[in-house]
Amino acid sequence: MTTALAPALSARLSLTPKTTLAGLLDGAWWPRSRDLAAELPPLVDALEGRYGRITRVTVNPTRWPVVPHKAAVTGHTVHVGWFTEQDPDKMILLSYSVGRCDLLVIPPETExxxxxxxxxxxxxxxxxxxxxxLMSDETATGRRMRDARSSENDWETDGGAAPAALRHPVVGARMIPVPGSPRR
Structure with missing residues (x-):
């Protein structure tokens, strides 16, 4: 009896077009789960044509239940690091040839x-x-993540109220907090 492996799903990825306009992000990635070891190989495979061999990845551990030290991808190993100071909604990928790719990580349960x-x-x-x-703006416009919506409904029926989303006006490339708003 032979066992056939299921084909790997491609990464759900959107990249900034090649241009001289540099932004803070190089695109977005929408993983299918919070299993970083399973999600990294298709992402790295999708990026290596544009960014060269990806050798390191950094994440904030608050969004990933398990952060492996290494992930096996096609033909090599990617080292994974975590930093609590890094934006929890961002992933940084490093390569030898191009340098760095910063991606918005969209939670898998997002509508x-x-x-x-x-x-x-x-x-x-x-x-x-x-x-x-970007994530704060998305929450503020009413488009919520599936699990966030059910958590809010549970909270509301228990007599609590969800806090208002914190919004920041953009001035140049710096984020300036609105006076009197709580810090997150």
């Missing part, structure tokens, strides 16, 4: 329409919006 909007916004050439700002 498809909201994910499409985020993927488009993150891939705009010259954008000065950070990953966190």
């Amino acid at each position: 498809p329409a909201a994910a499409a909007q985020l993927m488009t916004a993150a891939a705009l050439p010259g954008s000065v919006l950070t990953a966190g700002a």
Whole structure:
């Protein structure tokens, strides 16, 4: 009896077109799960044509239940690091040839329409919006993630109220907090 392996799913990825306009993000990635070891190989395979051999990846561990030290990808190993200071909605990929690729990471449970909007916004050439700002804006416009919506409904029926989303006006490439708003 032979066992056939299921074909690997391609990465759901949107990249900024090649242009002279440098932005804060190089695009967006919408993984299918929070299993980083399983999700990294298709992402790295999709990026290596444009960025060369990806050798390192950094994430914020708050979005990933398990952060492996290494991930096996086609033909090599990628070293994975984590930094709590890094934006939790961003992933940084490093390569020998091109340098660095910064991606917005869209939570896997995000509704498809909201994910499409985020993927488009993150891939705009010259954008000065950070990953966190894009996610905050998406939440503020009412397009919520599936698990966030059910959590809010549970909270509301228990007598609590969800906090208002924190919004930051953009001035140049710096994020300036709105006076009197709580810090996150």
